[in-house]
Amino acid sequence: MGPVKGDGVGSGESAVATSELRKLLAQGRVRGTVALLGPAFVAAVAYVDPGNFATNFTAGAQFGYTLIWVIVLANLTAMLVQYLSAKAGVATGRDLPELCRQHLPRPVSRGLWVQAEIIAMATDLAEFLGAAVGLYLLFHVPLFPAGLITAVVAFGILALEQRGYRRFELAIAGLLGIVLLGFLYDLLAVGADPAGIASGLIPRLAGGDSVLLVCGIIGATVMPHVVYLHSALTKSRVACRDDGERHELLRFQRLDVLIGLGAAGLINLSMLVVAASLFHSSGYALGDDSIQAAHDGLARMVGGGAALAFAVALLASGLSSSSVGTYAGQVVMQGFIRRRIPLFVRRAVTMAPALTVLALGLPPTDSLVISQVVLSFGIPFALVPLILVTRRRDIMGSFVNHRLTTLAAATVAALIIALNAFLLYDTFF
Secondary structure, three states, X not given: OOOOOOOOOOOOOOHHHHHHHHHHHOOOHXXXXXXXXXXXXXXXXXXXXXXXXXXXXXXXXXHOOOOHHHHHHHXXXXXXHHHHHHHHHHHHOOOHHHHHHHHOOHHHHHHHHHHHHHHHHHHHHHHHHHHHHHHHHHHOOOHHHHHHHHHHHHHHHHHHHOOOHHHHHHHHHHHHHHHHHHHHHHHHHHOOOHHHHHHHOOOOOOOOHHHHHHHHHHHOOOOHHHHHHHHHHHOOOOOOOOHHHHHHHHHHHHHHHHHHHHHHHHHHHHHHHHHHHHHHHHOOOOOOOHHHXXXXXXXXXXXXXXXXXXXXXXXXXXXXXXXXXXXXXXXHHHHHHOOOOOHHHHHHHHOHHHHHHHHHOOOHHHHHHHHXXXXXXXXXXXXXXXXXXXXXXXXXXXXXXXXXXXXXXXHHHHHHHHHHHHHHHHHHO
């Protein structure tokens, strides 16, 4: 994972370090490949956080299969962005915050750090609330005590990182697997219309009311904290002696992104398909509290097993994404200003807004929506520096973007920025 290891490309690059890559590859095709996977699975949890539950279920319940194409497009966008972040780490031996500190004016770098810290707290608010709601749905624990329990479990997950990146990656991948299995179970229980799914792949809108949801799905796809984090996860995870080995390692990172983000895409598709198959056809309205309503609807219309799978998936999503968000916050501070504080202290600080919301009894779903609006402010500040860095040959060397890659990334960034601007306008005006 390497967010606190050496800054430079040359750190740890020796014959001994190089043998680490060769040793992994010598284990065999399957074992060697599995050993090199992991960073994208950590990043992928941000794409199936509790905010996605509300958005995807609302889209399916209101518009059926119509917006499936939006989820597919959003997932392809996520793959491109996360690949560029992973490539920056492999190519330079530095993470994106470190590269911003090195190549941007100091006031700009400090400004990016301040906004990134605010975004980290908004991220933690959404994910922490999701885990607390999951505990409430599972065990009827009141939300504030559920928040305290969530804090204890999250501390335990973060403790794994202190014992090595692999244990942390496996824990997060396991929680992502629980989310995937939960929605595959619900999908099998509810069923789906293949023809409807196929028709949903054709880009179209279902009237003016669907525009806002399209913006919500695409605009909230790229999470700023994992754009920063992914480069830290790859920058010194496996040391390389030369560009040949880095290109070889990057090939596995592409596979990692394909599998990890592909799993996240399947989860998001399953959410929408379940909602479309169950709620849209029956006219069941989710209302304002879409997460609670979706859980209740599954229990009433399918059975306790489907509702249980939903609640377990929500809890696993909240716990994993919250831990990843806290870890990303440490990477941001370390990279932008060369400071770090213990992860547990950071976790205690970033969970404070969520515990305050729960203690005051504020509506969890409304709080989730507000946190997503705050997150939208941070997306340009992660995407634009990523594109600027990866298009520069003096930074990336032989890993510099092809012109078409830069054009595609710039188009994606412009689209996401425009959609988020529309969301902000629609929210406040």
